[in-house]
Amino acid sequence: xxxxxxxxxxxxxxxxxxxxxxxxxxxxxxxxxxxxxxxxxxxxxxxxxxxxxxxxxxxxxxxxxxxxxxxxxxxxxxxxxxxxxxxxxxxxxxxxxxxxxxxxxxxxxxxxxxxxxxxxxxxxxxxxxxxxxxxxxxxxxxxxxxxxxxxxxxxxxxxxxxxxxxxxxxxxxxxxxxxxxxxxxxxx
Numbered sequence: 001x002x003x004x005x006x007x008x009x010x011x012x013x014x015x016x017x018x019x020x021x022x023x024x025x026x027x028x029x030x031x032x033x034x035x036x037x038x039x040x041x042x043x044x045x046x047x048x049x050x051x052x053x054x055x056x057x058x059x060x061x062x063x064x065x066x067x068x069x070x071x072x073x074x075x076x077x078x079x080x081x082x083x084x085x086x087x088x089x090x091x092x093x094x095x096x097x098x099x100x101x102x103x104x105x106x107x108x109x110x111x112x113x114x115x116x117x118x119x120x121x122x123x124x125x126x127x128x129x130x131x132x133x134x135x136x137x138x139x140x141x142x143x144x145x146x147x148x149x150x151x152x153x154x155x156x157x158x159x160x161x162x163x164x165x166x167x168x169x170x171x172x173x174x175x176x177x178x179x180x181x182x183x184x185x186x187x188x
Contacts, residue, residue, distance in 0.1 A: 136172035
């Protein structure tokens with residue numbers, strides 16, 4: 001099936017809902033180098049809130065930086081196929097999206113880390129604790145939460161945040177996933 005809520009903050013892209021291979025958000029902009037590990041693009045509105053959040057974290061002596069943002073279909077295809085060289089498909093499908101099924105293609109998802117630790121160790125940082133408690137104030141959710149794997153289809157990824165705008169507070173307050181939220185609010 002094709003992604004629902006296309007071109008909105010609540011676009012749903014997951015194992016069941018896919019983007020066309022030619023889908024590219026029309027408002028991609030580069031994240032400020034102070035808040036990224038390399039040249040990374042995301043949607044313009046997301047950039048504003050991400051950089052505001054990163055600035056506020058810095059005011060608390062915490063450094064949150066982007067290590068991945070927008071990925072086109074071909075990039076995701078190559079990444080997924082690279083993982084298949086090392087793990088069986090059943091395992092890869094728990095931690096990597098197939099091409100067209102990655103939220104990164106929406107320009108609304110960002111993988112974050114710190115300049116002190118690799119993203120795999122992000123959960124063991126003060127930055128993660130701050131992000132977990134505050135990202136909803138900027139319109140973000142931690143997209144793949146612990147104990148929600150049966151709903152999202154992916155392992156817990158404390159480094160993967162997703163912009164959902166004003167819906168973030170409700171999702172955070174109720175400890176639910178985007179899929180659960182859309183069922184409640186949109187009768188999905």
